Amino acid sequence: MQIALISVAPPYRGGISKHTSILVKKLSIYHSVDVINYSRQYPDFLFPGKTQYLDDNLEIDNCYRWINSINPLTWFSTGNKLAKKHYDLVIFRFWNPFFAPALGVIAGTIKKKSPNSKLMSLCDNILPHEKTPLGDFLTRYLFQKLDGHIVQSSQTEKELQEVVIDPIYEKRYHPIYTNFPPKIEKDSARNKLGLTAKNIILYFGIIRDYKGFDILLRAIAKLKNSGLDFHLLAGGECYGNDEKYTQLISDLKISDNITWHNKYIPDSDVTEYFSAADVVALPYRSASQSGITQIAYYYDIPVVVTKVGGLPEIVDEGQSGFTIEPDNPIALANALESHLKKGTFLEMGNYINTFKQKFSWEYFVNGIESVYSRI
Numbered sequence: 001m002q003i004a005l006i007s008v009a010p011p012y013r014g015g016i017s018k019h020t021s022i023l024v025k026k027l028s029i030y031h032s033v034d035v036i037n038y039s040r041q042y043p044d045f046l047f048p049g050k051t052q053y054l055d056d057n058l059e060i061d062n063c064y065r066w067i068n069s070i071n072p073l074t075w076f077s078t079g080n081k082l083a084k085k086h087y088d089l090v091i092f093r094f095w096n097p098f099f100a101p102a103l104g105v106i107a108g109t110i111k112k113k114s115p116n117s118k119l120m121s122l123c124d125n126i127l128p129h130e131k132t133p134l135g136d137f138l139t140r141y142l143f144q145k146l147d148g149h150i151v152q153s154s155q156t157e158k159e160l161q162e163v164v165i166d167p168i169y170e171k172r173y174h175p176i177y178t179n180f181p182p183k184i185e186k187d188s189a190r191n192k193l194g195l196t197a198k199n200i201i202l203y204f205g206i207i208r209d210y211k212g213f214d215i216l217l218r219a220i221a222k223l224k225n226s227g228l229d230f231h232l233l234a235g236g237e238c239y240g241n242d243e244k245y246t247q248l249i250s251d252l253k254i255s256d257n258i259t260w261h262n263k264y265i266p267d268s269d270v271t272e273y274f275s276a277a278d279v280v281a282l283p284y285r286s287a288s289q290s291g292i293t294q295i296a297y298y299y300d301i302p303v304v305v306t307k308v309g310g311l312p313e314i315v316d317e318g319q320s321g322f323t324i325e326p327d328n329p330i331a332l333a334n335a336l337e338s339h340l341k342k343g344t345f346l347e348m349g350n351y352i353n354t355f356k357q358k359f360s361w362e363y364f365v366n367g368i369e370s371v372y373s374r375i
Contacts, residue, residue: 001372003027004082006036006103007093007122009063013054013264015205015291016095016124021060022179026361027368034087035063036078042098043070049206049239049264067102075102079109086114089372092146095124100138107145118375120368121149125288126159139163148371153289153310168374172367173314174289176298176359181271183299189275195259197231199340202277202301204265205292207238207245212283212306214248218329219283219336221252226337234260235273274299279336279345285326287311293321297356300349304335314359320352 005027007020020035027033037059041052059065066081068074082090090110092103110117121143128135140163143149149169151157157171190200201220207213213234220232232254238245242262249255265273274280280296280303287309294314296303303321305311315321322339324331339345 001031001088002085003031003033004036004085004087004090005033005093005122006067006091006106008041009035009037010059011053012038012041013052016093018177018179018267019124019174019291020093022175022177022361023364024060024062026365030365033062034085035060036067036082037063037065038067038069039065039074040068040070049237051264054266067106069099069102072102072105075105076109079106080113082106083110083113083117087117089118089120089368091120091122091368092142093122093124094126094139094142096128097132097135097138100142104138104142104145107142111145118148118372119146120371120375121146122368123149123151123156123160123288126151126156126163136163147375150367150371154313155309156288159288168371170367170371172364173310173359174291174294175361175364176294176356177291178298178361180267180295180298184271184275186275189272192272193233193259193276195231195233195276197229199228199230200277201230201232201336201340202273202280203232203234203236203282204273204280204295205236205290207234207236207242207262208240210285210287212285212326213245215283215285215327215329215332216281217245217248217252217254217258219281219332220254220257222329222333223337224254224257226333228337228340230257230336230340232258233273233276234258235265236262237264238262270295271299274301277301278340279304279321281332281336282306282311283326283332284308284311289314294356294359297352297359300352300356302345302348302352304332304339316351316355320348320355 008017009020066078143163151171152174282305289310293303306326307323308326312323
């Protein structure tokens with residue numbers, strides 16, 4: 001097939017960009033793939049982090065930065081360029097209604113001028129975690145123009161069925177990332193990060209309200225009285241005001257129990273964080289799926305996740321991790337304390353090494369091909 005994949009991609013940073021760069025390589029084994037990237041992803045005043053770009057600013061092959069998210073002229077020109085090439089399949093990566101107007105114009109243009117091209121969504125989220133004005137309306141504006149869909153969790157599957165009547169789709173779980181450095185010795189990783197505690201709990205990824213970092217901090221305060229020799233390692237930039245977290249750390253008197261690197265962690269350093277950890281905690285208030293669980297599994301590290309969205313369905317309870325109720329610092333503290341003391345997390349690595357094979361890129365690509373054959 002001749003495929004155009006419309007998505008954020010390097011030089012932009014983030015999990016979706018990373019996922020796209022791997023997906024392109026896997027699709028390109030059997031298909032010809034062009035990536036249609038953004039010349040402007042977000043206006044700077046709307047982006048909550050320090051920078052949208054990777055430090056090395058590298059781009060992938062056959063990548064064209066045509067779409068300015070706030071310039072409609074580029075939406076029409078991109079649609080016309082794609083229509084002229086008459087792709088067999090155009091994939092629209094979707095994670096935020098902010099992009100729906102641009103993607104909807106592009107889809108409509110292709111529909112009109114290249115009617116034989118099939119249009120498919122690849123959904124990270126459909127309905128956003130943080131509500132936006134006209135979000136549902138804009139999402140429907142795009143999705144009514146698409147022929148088929150790939151969703152990555154039951155939560156997103158449910159949202160798709162709310163937006164589209166009788167959709168043609170496949171559910172394929174977020175694959176395991178394969179582009180990180182290999183695991184290193186635990187003691188070496190801990191030495192590099194200056195960690196001396198016996199048990200290391202890891203929080204990784206950007207910090208936003210729905211990800212529940214504050215819940216984890218309250219759980220850490222509970223763990224202080226457990227007699228457990230532990231430390232929380234947090235690696236991730238706060239999107240928004242970090243003062244409420246630094247103030248909470250002070251109020252809870254847990255500054256000696258936490259190391260927080262409030263910054264974007266480049267791929268080259270990711271191995272140190274996960275190699276140092278015994279368990280990864282994801283105390284999310286809401287979720288579709290999480291790329292962080294798949295990084296944890298890549299490094300054979302178990303997870304403790306909340307029972308929200310698609311998180312529970314990628315955890316084999318008691319084997320690859322544990323699930324707990326959301327918004328419950330006590331339940332989180334109890335799960336961490338119990339299984340760290342028992343050594344349960346240390347015993348899970350061998351199982352995860354086999355379990356993670358179900359999250360393959362080949363199966364994900366097969367899902368795209370399956371939907372294409374049905375639309």
